[in-house]
Amino acid sequence: MRQVATLGIGQTKIDEHWEHSLRDLAGEAILATMQDSGRLTIDGLFIGNMLSGLIDQQNNLGALIADWSGLRNVEAVKVEAACASGAAAFRSGLMAIASGEMDSALVLGIEKMTDSHPYEVTAALASAADADYEGEQGVSFVGLNALIMQRYMHEFGWKHADFAPFSINAHANAMHNPCARLHMRVTPESFEKAAMIASPINLLDASPIGDGAAAILLVPAESLRNKPRIVVTASASATDTLAIHDRVDTLFLKAAHLSAKSAYRQAGLQPGDINFFELHDAFSIMAALSLEACGFAERGQGPRLALDGAILPQGSLPICTRGGLKARGHPVGATGIYQLVEVVQQLRGECAETQVKNPKIGMAQNIGGSGATILTHILKLADA
């Protein structure tokens, strides 16, 4: 199996892009990536997207975006795994290169959400849960996460205020990311005073949706000989039940545990070897559960890492270094690629005020549904 490396990256600002359509945003991210890569052509295009059918009445995104981006006739396909669509597309592109079927694969994450009414977006997002058993009951996606958070606080004795450092760190880091959707500081006071959405999740526990596109060009690592390069040293995916009522333990992200375990084994690493972790903080509770399932904290002790400052850029395990889903924004199907773009930025040393010190190994984890589909990737800076 051929080792795969990242070449170029590109991204748009996450925002309410009312003047730019789905294809506009995709084209902007692809153009930036091709320029960053110094390439004019590619062998294949893999698109991570969740909602173009439901929100934009547009399927067949592969052909649409290949043509619009000046890549007419190139092989192109869309990959969907709810909010994990981005990382799932990345893994598809990786396998295309690893198999030898292609020598370059452009992986794009794209979502256009803000043209629709928020009610429609809420309904569309509920399609990530079990439509027949969860959606049918009228429970929204934030509602499902609220049930998990409520139980977690009850089980392990945390107060709502204990989750504040997750939000504060994400927002502080996003202040230095021009592509982030939200540029505003959060304090312990503002965190506790934020409007309630679905108790105990309030506005500052939850990530904002948005419009955005991000892309990465993958090539065989061997084609970059004699240069420092960023290689994908692990790629793993696992699933759990879609409905949370089907799980033996709703407070343990089994798919995160399985995919992280597989990734550590592939890379020959332990959790302690990871220099920073771009995790999927769609809600603050998900940040805590992700840290636990991946071996960074004991069961029920995820918030401790945040309270102790370990998650800060200068801490022992920086997370959400560019703002995370919470403040960079969460254009659902694109998020997995934003995370991986940010891992590359850190490994390249391009993160200025929130730069992690000399990182060699970065991990990203992307979650689809309430922990149903989870992908873990580890990228490594390899010397020439």
Next chain:
Amino acid sequence: MRQVATLGIGQTKIDEHWEHSLRDLAGEAILATMQDSGRLTIDGLFIGNMLSGLIDQQNNLGALIADWSGLRNVEAVKVEAACASGAAAFRSGLMAIASGEMDSALVLGIEKMTDSHPYEVTAALASAADADYEGEQGVSFVGLNALIMQRYMHEFGWKHADFAPFSINAHANAMHNPCARLHMRVTPESFEKAAMIASPINLLDASPIGDGAAAILLVPAESLRNKPRIVVTASASATDTLAIHDRVDTLFLKAAHLSAKSAYRQAGLQPGDINFFELHDAFSIMAALSLEACGFAERGQGPRLALDGAILPQGSLPICTRGGLKARGHPVGATGIYQLVEVVQQLRGECAETQVKNPKIGMAQNIGGSGATILTHILKLADA
């Protein structure tokens, strides 16, 4: 790159399955495939589906179906390329095996369409076309194909009746396929008298939608040493503009031509080496255009093969041997897998009344949109 072989196959009847949900149908096809394969576990699940989000309000199909089918925790993802979703998922599974990332990949095509109002289904199918430039004008998917057929008849001088043999052959073959949706003979007279849908496309030019699921288990060919086996000797994909008005020539399926050319090169074959061809006859005009683009007929001469009887099971290039999209039915995202299941059935010699004589090489072509995304696969019977 490892060569990939098919192991087991399975399918449900295509029908209006009002008593069976999306997950039921998927489970039935997967169970049949596992039994046919003699396997209890798999490494990954790849799902071809176009409309579960729009019609069933259900995304994240990978996790849902993995769990429902008794494959909890296994890696799973959905692949979408409109009506070519099935073959696109097959190609993803193939690359997963070829790369060495997996030793078994279950590829499922699934669609559940008949619970919704036909108006909703028509609107949903329009999402395969360009939403901003075609769908926005109110043109339906059959309307787009009607424009192509009208121009084709004008340009090359064919009458509508000249397309009858495509429909007659498909329906005659489906009489012997218990999984086909329609079991009714078509005659030249009934073909000409059928209700008009979008001139010149009438009811017997157009394929019926339906509910259905089909699956194939892929494994490394090397794992089947010392047995006769069916190997995937070519897999190729290409795209064209999504909107037909953007094409230089709307009567030539460039993406079919490119993907077939690539497939022939990979397999070291010429069109004349293909023993039978499961093509994408969503409309009779698409059958004609596909034959031309793949080198079986000169430009404008596709209907000639049908009129001459070459496309019959005993002809020189049998097509739609199990009923094609026209009569077996077209559960859109599942169709590509039905086609490949039928190729395997022919190569195994399981097709009784419509069995092609001693076939060694079968080709399948799956089209998404009005020729926008096209995949071509060639399967070969390899002796021990």
